[in-house]
Amino acid sequence: MNSLKLFYSPYLYLLSALFALVACSSEQHSIQVNPLFSDHMVLQQEEEITIWGTASPNISISLSANWTEKLETNTDAEGTWSIKFQTPEAGGPYSLTIATDKEEISLKDILIGEVWLASGQSNMEMPLNGWPPRDTLLNSKNEIASAGNNMIRMFTVERNLSLERTNDFRGEWFVSSPETAGDFSATAYFFAKRLQKELNIPIGIIHSSWGGTPVEAWISKTSLKELGDFDEVLLSLEDPNMVELKNEWYSRWRTVEIPSKNNDWLELNLGDLGLSDPNYDASSWEKIDLPGPIDQRENWQMDGVIWLRKSFLLKEEPIEDYTLSLGAVDDMDYTYVNGQQVGLTVGKGKHTFKRTYSIPKSLLKKGENLLAIRVIDTGGGGGLNDSITLSGNDESIDLSGTWELLPAAEIYEGQFYVYDLKESLSLDRPNIVEINSHSPTVLFNAMIAPLVPYSIKGAIWYQGESNVGRASQYERLFPKMIEDWRSQWQINFPFYFVQIAPFNYGNNLSPALRDAQRKTLELKNTGMVVTLDIGDPVNIHPANKKDVGERLAGLALKNEHTKELIASGPLYKNHLIEGNKIIVSFSHLGSGLMASELPLQGFEIAGEDRIFKDAKAVIANDKIELTAAGIAVPKFVRYAWKDT
Incomplete structure (x- = not known):
C-alpha cells in the first residue's frame, strides 16, 4: 500500500464572489456591499468615509443616510462601485440605504463614534469566555453578565487565509450584551469599555486575529519582499506547478461546507460514521x-477529520457504568464505544477541555470492546494530549499505546474535502508545499486587506510569542508591518501594542523579543504596554486581560484625547558611567521613580567581556544607580533579562 500524503491548509476561504452579501441573498439583490457595512456597525466620526461593493455593470447607485444628503455614483464595467461621504460627530442611531432604480439595501442601528482595529495572535484572540479549563479569564462571569452596553460593538473577522490579496471575508457586527460579549476578544473589549466610559461615545472594534501566528503572516507581499527574508518561501508558494498539483488533488473529492455555528457541528455527517462500527x-x-499529535505523520500533515480506533479487553462482565477519561482533545471529538456514541465536545475554543464521558454498562461486554474517536482538527496542532484511561469494576485500563488511524476529510479553502475511504488508502498524494496560518502574507491578504479602506481611528496589537527566538528579525519585521498597514490606509494612525506575556519560553529567548518590541517605539505615533507584572510564568495566556486592555486605552486617551493621566511606566532614556557605577535615566517618570519592594531586583551590569552580574540598584534623584562586585569598569546594563 502506498502511503497517504496529505496537505495541511486550514481555512483558506477563497470564495467565488467578490464581496460577501449583506442583508439579502444574491438571488434577491444584485447589490452587494462589503460585510463591514451592515446593521449595528460603528463609523468613524467626523471623517470622510468610503463605502464600497458590487452591483450590475454600468448602472446608477445612490446612497441615502439620515445625516447627509443623497449621493450617487455609477458602477464600472466590472460592476464595482464606491461612494465617499462625510460623517458627523459621535451619535446615532442612524440608518443608511443603498439603492438602484430596481432594488435597495437598508442598514439600521448605525452608530458614529470611534473605530479601532484589534489584531495579533492568541492573547488578542482569547475571548471573555476564556478557553477553560486551563486558559481562564479573571472575573469572566461577572464581566459578561455586566456587558450590556449598546455603545460598544465588535466585528470579528472569521479566520481566513489566502496567497493572493482578496476582498472576501466573513464576520458580523454584534452589540455588547451578556449574550454576545463572551465571544468578544477580551483585550479589545476592555480597551473599548474604558474608552467608551471616559469619552462617552460609541466605540467599534474590528477584531482580526489568529492564535499562534507570526508577524510575517500579517504583512503584505510588497512590503515583505523589501526585506528579502522570505523570498524563497514566497517563490515556492507561487510555483505554478505546485498550484496545478494542488488543484488536481482536490478535484478528486466531494466538498462539504465547514459549519459556521456550534450547533451545526452536532449533526455533521460526512458519510464516515460507519468507521465507528466494530465490524x-x-x-x-x-x-x-x-x-500525542495526530496531525503530523511521517508522510503527511493535515487539518481535518481523523478517526482513531483501539480495542480493549474487559476481564469480567460489567456490573456498573465505566468512566472514560480522554484528557484534552485538539480540537473536537465524537467518541464511540462499540459503535454507539458516548460523548462529544464540539465548537470553537474546545481544544483545552478535558473530556470525561460515562460509558453505560449496557454498551460494554466481557472480552473485546472497541473505542473509536472521530477527531476534528480545525487549525494548528491536533491530537490527544493527556493520559487515556477507562475505569470501572474496580479496575483501571490504560488506553495509551498503539492505535489505528485513518484520515477521512481534509480542510482546505473553507470546506471539508471528503475522501472516498476505500480509494484514499491506496493513493500516493503529491508532495505539495504547505500553506497554513504561519505562511508569509496569507493573513494580511485575507484578514487585513479586505478591511481597507474602512475608516479607523487606530490599531491595537498583541503578538510576538510565535516570533520568540527570532528577535533580530522581528526588530525589522514588526515596524515594517506597522508602516505597511499605515500605507494601506494612507494615514499615519496610532498603533499601540502589548509586549509578549512573561512565560517560560525556554532558553531565555523572550527578553530579546521584548527588547525588539521596545525598539519599535522609535516609530512615531506608537505606544507600548508592559505586562511583566500581570503575566503568568506557567501559562502563556495570562488571565488578566482587563489591565492589558485598560493600559492600551490609557495610551489612546492620553495621546489621542489629551487626557491628563499616566499612560506608561518608565522607559530607558540614557545612561552615564561614573567610575564603577552606571547611572540610568528614564522618560515617563510620572510623579517620580518608586518601588513597591526593596531592594530593587532584576538589574544586571557587565564589563567589556559582557559577562553580566546581578547589580546593586538604588533610586537616586529619579535615576537608577547600579554597581556590582567585581566589575570595576561597567559597560553594559540590562533589566528583567529573563523569560519570567
Whole structure:
C-alpha cells in the first residue's frame, strides 16, 4: 500500500464572489456591499468615509443616510462601485440605504463614534469566555453578565487565509450584551469599555486575529519582499506547478461546507460514521502511538477529520457504568464505544477541555470492546494530549499505546474535502508545499486587506510569542508591518501594542523579543504596554486581560484625547558611567521613580567581556544607580533579562 500524503491548509476561504452579501441573498439583490457595512456597525466620526461593493455593470447607485444628503455614483464595467461621504460627530442611531432604480439595501442601528482595529495572535484572540479549563479569564462571569452596553460593538473577522490579496471575508457586527460579549476578544473589549466610559461615545472594534501566528503572516507581499527574508518561501508558494498539483488533488473529492455555528457541528455527517462500527475492517489503517499529535505523520500533515480506533479487553462482565477519561482533545471529538456514541465536545475554543464521558454498562461486554474517536482538527496542532484511561469494576485500563488511524476529510479553502475511504488508502498524494496560518502574507491578504479602506481611528496589537527566538528579525519585521498597514490606509494612525506575556519560553529567548518590541517605539505615533507584572510564568495566556486592555486605552486617551493621566511606566532614556557605577535615566517618570519592594531586583551590569552580574540598584534623584562586585569598569546594563 502506498502511503497517504496529505496537505495541511486550514481555512483558506477563497470564495467565488467578490464581496460577501449583506442583508439579502444574491438571488434577491444584485447589490452587494462589503460585510463591514451592515446593521449595528460603528463609523468613524467626523471623517470622510468610503463605502464600497458590487452591483450590475454600468448602472446608477445612490446612497441615502439620515445625516447627509443623497449621493450617487455609477458602477464600472466590472460592476464595482464606491461612494465617499462625510460623517458627523459621535451619535446615532442612524440608518443608511443603498439603492438602484430596481432594488435597495437598508442598514439600521448605525452608530458614529470611534473605530479601532484589534489584531495579533492568541492573547488578542482569547475571548471573555476564556478557553477553560486551563486558559481562564479573571472575573469572566461577572464581566459578561455586566456587558450590556449598546455603545460598544465588535466585528470579528472569521479566520481566513489566502496567497493572493482578496476582498472576501466573513464576520458580523454584534452589540455588547451578556449574550454576545463572551465571544468578544477580551483585550479589545476592555480597551473599548474604558474608552467608551471616559469619552462617552460609541466605540467599534474590528477584531482580526489568529492564535499562534507570526508577524510575517500579517504583512503584505510588497512590503515583505523589501526585506528579502522570505523570498524563497514566497517563490515556492507561487510555483505554478505546485498550484496545478494542488488543484488536481482536490478535484478528486466531494466538498462539504465547514459549519459556521456550534450547533451545526452536532449533526455533521460526512458519510464516515460507519468507521465507528466494530465490524468495520480497519486492519489496513496506519498505526500511531497516543497520547500525542495526530496531525503530523511521517508522510503527511493535515487539518481535518481523523478517526482513531483501539480495542480493549474487559476481564469480567460489567456490573456498573465505566468512566472514560480522554484528557484534552485538539480540537473536537465524537467518541464511540462499540459503535454507539458516548460523548462529544464540539465548537470553537474546545481544544483545552478535558473530556470525561460515562460509558453505560449496557454498551460494554466481557472480552473485546472497541473505542473509536472521530477527531476534528480545525487549525494548528491536533491530537490527544493527556493520559487515556477507562475505569470501572474496580479496575483501571490504560488506553495509551498503539492505535489505528485513518484520515477521512481534509480542510482546505473553507470546506471539508471528503475522501472516498476505500480509494484514499491506496493513493500516493503529491508532495505539495504547505500553506497554513504561519505562511508569509496569507493573513494580511485575507484578514487585513479586505478591511481597507474602512475608516479607523487606530490599531491595537498583541503578538510576538510565535516570533520568540527570532528577535533580530522581528526588530525589522514588526515596524515594517506597522508602516505597511499605515500605507494601506494612507494615514499615519496610532498603533499601540502589548509586549509578549512573561512565560517560560525556554532558553531565555523572550527578553530579546521584548527588547525588539521596545525598539519599535522609535516609530512615531506608537505606544507600548508592559505586562511583566500581570503575566503568568506557567501559562502563556495570562488571565488578566482587563489591565492589558485598560493600559492600551490609557495610551489612546492620553495621546489621542489629551487626557491628563499616566499612560506608561518608565522607559530607558540614557545612561552615564561614573567610575564603577552606571547611572540610568528614564522618560515617563510620572510623579517620580518608586518601588513597591526593596531592594530593587532584576538589574544586571557587565564589563567589556559582557559577562553580566546581578547589580546593586538604588533610586537616586529619579535615576537608577547600579554597581556590582567585581566589575570595576561597567559597560553594559540590562533589566528583567529573563523569560519570567
